[in-house]
Amino acid sequence: MAIVRSKRQTRITGWARYSALVAAALLFLVPFYLLVRSAFMREQDLGSPDFHWLPPVWETSNLTGLFDNPAIPMARSLLNSGLIAVTQTIGVLVVSGLAGYGLARIPYRWSNAVFYTITATLLIPAAVTFVPSFVLVSTLGWISTLRGLIIPGLFQALATFLFRQFFLGFPKEIEEAAFIDGLGYWGTFWKIVVPNSFGFVAAIGTITFIGSWNAFLWPLVIGRDQESWTVQIALSTFLTAQSVQVSQLFMAALVAIVPLLLMFLFLQRWIVEGVERTGIGGD
Amino acid sequence: MLRDPAFRSSLVTFLAFAVFIVPTTFVISLGAALLVARTRVMQSFFRTVFFLPTACSYVVAALVWKMSIFSGIRSGLANAVLGWFGADSIPWLSLADPPWYWLVIVTARLWLQVGFYMILFLAGIQRISPTLYEAAAIDGAEGWKVFRHITLPQLRATSTAVLLLLLINAFQAFDEFYNILSTFGTYPPYARPPLVYLYYTALGSGQDFGHGSAGAVILTLIIAIVAVVQGRILRLGDRGD
Structure with missing residues (x-):
C-alpha cells in the first residue's frame, strides 16, 4: 500500500518538477527572445504603445545599416574586442599554465611563499585595485592603447591557482616516464602534460575568453578614444547616451553576443567537467 | 573619507544590494540545481538554458532590461504584462521613490549569475554518495527531510564557497548599475555602490586619485x-565533513 502511494506521489512530483523546469527555462529564454525580436523591429514599431510578439515587419536593414552607420564604430570595436580576447586568452593560458605547473611540480626553496603570495592577492578584489592600476597604466602612457587594455589582464592569480591544483592531480607516473626519456620540465610540460589536459585548458580558456570579451570597467577606464573602444564600450556609450536608434542598438548587441553564445554552446561541457573535477570558482 | 556622506551611502547601497541579491541568487541556483539534478529527460538542455546567460555581458543584459523589459513605455514587456491584468504602467527607472530600479538591477544580475552557481551546486550534489539517500529511504525519510538532513549538510562546503563568491561579486557590482541607471550621460545621485562611487570620485570630473585610493583601501580592508571570517567558517565546515 505504501509503495503504491509513493509511486503515484513520485509521478505527481515528477510532473510538478517538469512544469517548474519548463516555466523557468522559458523565463530564462525571454531576454534572448526580446533581443532577437527587437533587433529586427522597425524603430516606429519598437516605440509603439502595443506589445508585439513578433516584428510586424522584419527589418533586416538594421544589420546592414549597422556597419554603414558612421556614428557606430561597429567593425572597429568588434576587431578590438576580438584582438584583446584572443591575445588575453592565449596569454593567460601560457602564463598561468606555466606558473601553475612550476608551482605544482618544480621543488625549490621559495615555492610555497610564492604560491601563498599569489593566492593572497585573490583576497583583494580586482575591481578595488583599478584606481592604482589606472594611475600605473597612465604613467606608462598606455591610455587608449591595446597594450593598456591587454597587458594588465595577462596575469591572473585565479587561473594560476586553478592550474596548480589541476597539475597536482595530474598522474605523476606519466611525467616520470617522460623524464626518464630525457625530457626536462619544459619538454614534459609541452609534449606530455598539455596534450593530456585538453579539457581543463579548454575550460580555463573559455572562461578567460568570455571574461575578456565581456569586460567592462577596465576598457571603460582605459579606452578613452573611440579607436580603442571594445564592443561593450561602444554598446554602453550608445545605451547610456541614448544617441542612436534603439532597434539598431539591439542589432549591435545581437552581433556582439552571437559569436560568444556559439562558442559557449560548443565548449560549455568542458567548463561543467572542470567544475566537477576541480571546483573552478570565479566569475 | 569615512565622514564623507557619499562614501557612507555607497556602503549602505552595497548592503541593501547584497541583502537582496545574495539570498535570492543562492536559493534560486540551489533550487535550479536540485530540479536539474533529479531530471533524466533533457537534463543537458535545461542545464544549458540556465547556464547560457553566463556568456552574456552585463551591457547586453542592461540593454534588454532597460530598453525592452523595463522600459517605462506601455510596450515594455513588464508594463505590457501589467496591462493584461488591467494595472497601470510603472515608470521603472525614472523614479527614485518608490525605488523600482532595485527590481530591474537585481533581476538582471540574477539572470546573468544563477546558471554559474547552479553548476557549482550541481557538482556538489553529484559528489553526495547515493548510499546516504538509500539509508535515508530505508529509514522512511523523504522530500523535505532528505533535503534538510542529507543534501543541505553535505553541500556545506559548496554553499560557503557560493556565499563568499556572491558577496564578493555583489561588492564589485558596477556594470549593471552604470549601464541601467545612467541616462543621457549622467548618473543619478542615489544608488551608487562603492565602485560606482569610486569611479566618479577618482576618474570622473574630479580626478581625485587620493580620495579614490583611500576609498579603495577601506574597501579592501x-x-x-569578510573573506577571512568566511574562510574560518569554510575551514570549520571542512573539519566537520
Whole structure:
C-alpha cells in the first residue's frame, strides 16, 4: 500500500518538477527572445504603445545599416574586442599554465611563499585595485592603447591557482616516464602534460575568453578614444547616451553576443567537467 | 573619507544590494540545481538554458532590461504584462521613490549569475554518495527531510564557497548599475555602490586619485575581513565533513 502511494506521489512530483523546469527555462529564454525580436523591429514599431510578439515587419536593414552607420564604430570595436580576447586568452593560458605547473611540480626553496603570495592577492578584489592600476597604466602612457587594455589582464592569480591544483592531480607516473626519456620540465610540460589536459585548458580558456570579451570597467577606464573602444564600450556609450536608434542598438548587441553564445554552446561541457573535477570558482 | 556622506551611502547601497541579491541568487541556483539534478529527460538542455546567460555581458543584459523589459513605455514587456491584468504602467527607472530600479538591477544580475552557481551546486550534489539517500529511504525519510538532513549538510562546503563568491561579486557590482541607471550621460545621485562611487570620485570630473585610493583601501580592508571570517567558517565546515 505504501509503495503504491509513493509511486503515484513520485509521478505527481515528477510532473510538478517538469512544469517548474519548463516555466523557468522559458523565463530564462525571454531576454534572448526580446533581443532577437527587437533587433529586427522597425524603430516606429519598437516605440509603439502595443506589445508585439513578433516584428510586424522584419527589418533586416538594421544589420546592414549597422556597419554603414558612421556614428557606430561597429567593425572597429568588434576587431578590438576580438584582438584583446584572443591575445588575453592565449596569454593567460601560457602564463598561468606555466606558473601553475612550476608551482605544482618544480621543488625549490621559495615555492610555497610564492604560491601563498599569489593566492593572497585573490583576497583583494580586482575591481578595488583599478584606481592604482589606472594611475600605473597612465604613467606608462598606455591610455587608449591595446597594450593598456591587454597587458594588465595577462596575469591572473585565479587561473594560476586553478592550474596548480589541476597539475597536482595530474598522474605523476606519466611525467616520470617522460623524464626518464630525457625530457626536462619544459619538454614534459609541452609534449606530455598539455596534450593530456585538453579539457581543463579548454575550460580555463573559455572562461578567460568570455571574461575578456565581456569586460567592462577596465576598457571603460582605459579606452578613452573611440579607436580603442571594445564592443561593450561602444554598446554602453550608445545605451547610456541614448544617441542612436534603439532597434539598431539591439542589432549591435545581437552581433556582439552571437559569436560568444556559439562558442559557449560548443565548449560549455568542458567548463561543467572542470567544475566537477576541480571546483573552478570565479566569475 | 569615512565622514564623507557619499562614501557612507555607497556602503549602505552595497548592503541593501547584497541583502537582496545574495539570498535570492543562492536559493534560486540551489533550487535550479536540485530540479536539474533529479531530471533524466533533457537534463543537458535545461542545464544549458540556465547556464547560457553566463556568456552574456552585463551591457547586453542592461540593454534588454532597460530598453525592452523595463522600459517605462506601455510596450515594455513588464508594463505590457501589467496591462493584461488591467494595472497601470510603472515608470521603472525614472523614479527614485518608490525605488523600482532595485527590481530591474537585481533581476538582471540574477539572470546573468544563477546558471554559474547552479553548476557549482550541481557538482556538489553529484559528489553526495547515493548510499546516504538509500539509508535515508530505508529509514522512511523523504522530500523535505532528505533535503534538510542529507543534501543541505553535505553541500556545506559548496554553499560557503557560493556565499563568499556572491558577496564578493555583489561588492564589485558596477556594470549593471552604470549601464541601467545612467541616462543621457549622467548618473543619478542615489544608488551608487562603492565602485560606482569610486569611479566618479577618482576618474570622473574630479580626478581625485587620493580620495579614490583611500576609498579603495577601506574597501579592501572590508572585503579582506569578510573573506577571512568566511574562510574560518569554510575551514570549520571542512573539519566537520
